[in-house]
Amino acid sequence: MGSSKTPIYDQVKAFxxxxxxxxxxxxxxxxxxxSALMHQFGVSRMTVNRALRELVSEGLVRRVQGSGxxxxxxxxxSSRLEIRDICEEVSxxxxxxxxxxxxVQKQKATAELGRQLGVRSGAVVFHSLVIxxxxxxxxxxxxxxxxxxxxxxxxxxxxxxxxxTRHLLEHAPLTEASYSIEASLPSAEEARHLKISRxxxxxxxxxxxxxxxxxxxxxxxxxxxxxxxxxxxxxx
Amino acid sequence: MGSSKTPIYDQVKAFxxxxxxxxxxxxxxxxxxxSALMHQFGVSRMTVNRALRELVSEGLVRRVQGSGxxxxxxxxxSSRLEIRDICEEVSxxxxxxxxxxxxVQKQKATAELGRQLGVRSGAVVFHSLVIxxxxxxxxxxxxxxxxxxxxxxxxxxxxxxxxxTRHLLEHAPLTEASYSIEASLPSAEEARHLKISRxxxxxxxxxxxxxxxxxxxxxxxxxxxxxxxxxxxxxx
DNA sequence: CAGTGGTCTAGACCACCGA
DNA sequence: CGGTGGTCTAGACCACTGG
Numbered sequence: 001m002g003s004s005k006t007p008i009y010d011q012v013k014a015f016x017x018x019x020x021x022x023x024x025x026x027x028x029x030x031x032x033x034x035s036a037l038m039h040q041f042g043v044s045r046m047t048v049n050r051a052l053r054e055l056v057s058e059g060l061v062r063r064v065q066g067s068g069x070x071x072x073x074x075x076x077x078s079s080r081l082e083i084r085d086i087c088e089e090v091s092x093x094x095x096x097x098x099x100x101x102x103x104v105q106k107q108k109a110t111a112e113l114g115r116q117l118g119v120r121s122g123a124v125v126f127h128s129l130v131i132x133x134x135x136x137x138x139x140x141x142x143x144x145x146x147x148x149x150x151x152x153x154x155x156x157x158x159x160x161x162x163x164x165t166r167h168l169l170e171h172a173p174l175t176e177a178s179y180s181i182e183a184s185l186p187s188a189e190e191a192r193h194l195k196i197s198r199x200x201x202x203x204x205x206x207x208x209x210x211x212x213x214x215x216x217x218x219x220x221x222x223x224x225x226x227x228x229x230x231x232x233x234x235x236x
Numbered sequence: 237m238g239s240s241k242t243p244i245y246d247q248v249k250a251f252x253x254x255x256x257x258x259x260x261x262x263x264x265x266x267x268x269x270x271s272a273l274m275h276q277f278g279v280s281r282m283t284v285n286r287a288l289r290e291l292v293s294e295g296l297v298r299r300v301q302g303s304g305x306x307x308x309x310x311x312x313x314s315s316r317l318e319i320r321d322i323c324e325e326v327s328x329x330x331x332x333x334x335x336x337x338x339x340v341q342k343q344k345a346t347a348e349l350g351r352q353l354g355v356r357s358g359a360v361v362f363h364s365l366v367i368x369x370x371x372x373x374x375x376x377x378x379x380x381x382x383x384x385x386x387x388x389x390x391x392x393x394x395x396x397x398x399x400x401t402r403h404l405l406e407h408a409p410l411t412e413a414s415y416s417i418e419a420s421l422p423s424a425e426e427a428r429h430l431k432i433s434r435x436x437x438x439x440x441x442x443x444x445x446x447x448x449x450x451x452x453x454x455x456x457x458x459x460x461x462x463x464x465x466x467x468x469x470x471x472x
Numbered sequence: 473c474a475g476t477g478g479t480c481t482a483g484a485c486c487a488c489c490g491a
Numbered sequence: 492c493g494g495t496g497g498t499c500t501a502g503a504c505c506a507c508t509g510g
Contacts, residue, residue, distance in 0.1 A: 007479065007480090008480075009479085022448055023409040023448065033494075035495085046499095049498090053497095064489080066487070066490080067495065068496080078316055081315060173256065174310050177315070177469070177470040180467040181417065183420075183437040184419075199421070199435055202437070203417070225437070229416045231415065231416040232416075234412065244498080280502090281501085282480095282500070299476095300508080301506065302476055302508030302509075303508050304476060
């Protein structure tokens with residue numbers, strides 16, 4: 001009854017989740033022990049254990065060995081934020097994607113750049129400058145430095161067909177990435193290529209990707225504020 | 237050997253993770269089946285199963301019933317983004333937090349606001365306007381509308397002691413939240429209270445929180461771009 | 473059909489906590 | 492000490508995929 005196909009561990013999760021989201025169990029309150037839930041649902045311990053473990057990874061409860069399971073402090077709204085390949089994003093909206101390549105070249109690394117890319121100061125690095133368009137409107141200015149050791153064929157790629165992001169994903173398996181999002185005004189050149197005024201604020205994403213043992217690339221992505229935002233969702 | 241305390245499922249995860257991040261197994265490639273890994277590690281199937289299930293939830297592999305397990309397309313860099321209570325954030329940096337309350341009052345909802353909060357147009361809602369300071373410098377302008385049904389005591393709270401976010405978390409258990417981040421210039425009033433120029437771009441987070449059956453609040457958080465950014469990290 | 477993953481059981485041993 | 496969670500096993504049945 002009322003259950004035929006939902007897995008038992010999902011039913012247990014739903015039970016706990018509901019009690020929490022209705023405020024019956026508040027942050028810090030104990031959640032019934034595995035053995036209690038075992039008897040209540042008439043199932044094996046492993047099943048209950050799986051349910052509770054998954055709730056931990058979802059951030060809803062906290063478990064302490066020897067002590068018990070407790071409702072987590074929901075002091076932080078946390079959610080998955082995805083930074084996706086711009087081409088996919090545009091295509092998914094059913095719009096026309098295009099790119100213009102302003103620059104693809106070798107370049108000597110400055111001291112600071114070399115430090116961030118993990119190469120010697122003065123070593124050769126790749127530098128690309130690409131504008132991305134959605135239905136002909138510029139929506140992203142991408143300035144990227146690449147470690148040649150991570151993607152030796154970078155300069156040979158045709159960035160009007162494959163975005164730099166995609167080329168890197170395919171040639172330098174991603175093991176780690178960090179980014180920051182900030183608001184700032186565009187430089188004169190950025191404004192010119194994005195066809196916006198210099199007083200139009202932009203979202204700037206600075207991203208550093210690591211592939212295996214080395215830093216693969218360092219990118220600066222400038223989105224006109226009027227044409228882009230990042231959205232996210234949190235689900236208890 | 238080399239294993240005394242790390243759980244077996246973590247060893248299996250590490251094994252698969254390593255193959256992927258070294259590029260030995262590329263996106264789309266098959267990962268050894270449960271039974272193969274079972275024999276390779278000499279462990280039970282449930283243990284291998286747990287390892288692979290966790291890798292799925294981390295987005296590294298994809299499983300298809302009846303078919304197999306495959307390395308996931310890493311086409312999207314995804315990471316946990318946390319939007320935290322500003323007071324905690326400041327305290328954690330070891331700085332002094334303070335808040336100034338500009339407005340806390342009842343107000344009649346406009347049609348649009350009512351729609352978003354899930355109350356009738358013209359119904360009474362709570363409205364607060366709070367400036368948050370870090371070491372005396374304004375870092376956040378918070379404009380928030382609250383559904384009285386979700387937090388009836390909202391107007392009685394002292395927002396110089398408890399942030400609106402925290403009050404809501406404590407009185408209206410969070411079940412869902414959605415937000416968007418954009419860049420824009422501050423309004424005259426925002427600029428004045430944040431002590432910045434009107435041409436200084438800001439990160440604006442618009443957040444909608446849901447508690448149980450109803451929308452709890454609608455907030456607009458304005459961060460001066462020069463004093464704040466959001467950072468995140470992705471770990472394969 | 474054989475092989476895959478999805479789920480579940482009924483035990484087990486351990487480390488830890490609090491009384 | 493008893494109760495908690497953390498891990499693990501050796502089976503089991505099922506639904507699905509592919510040839």
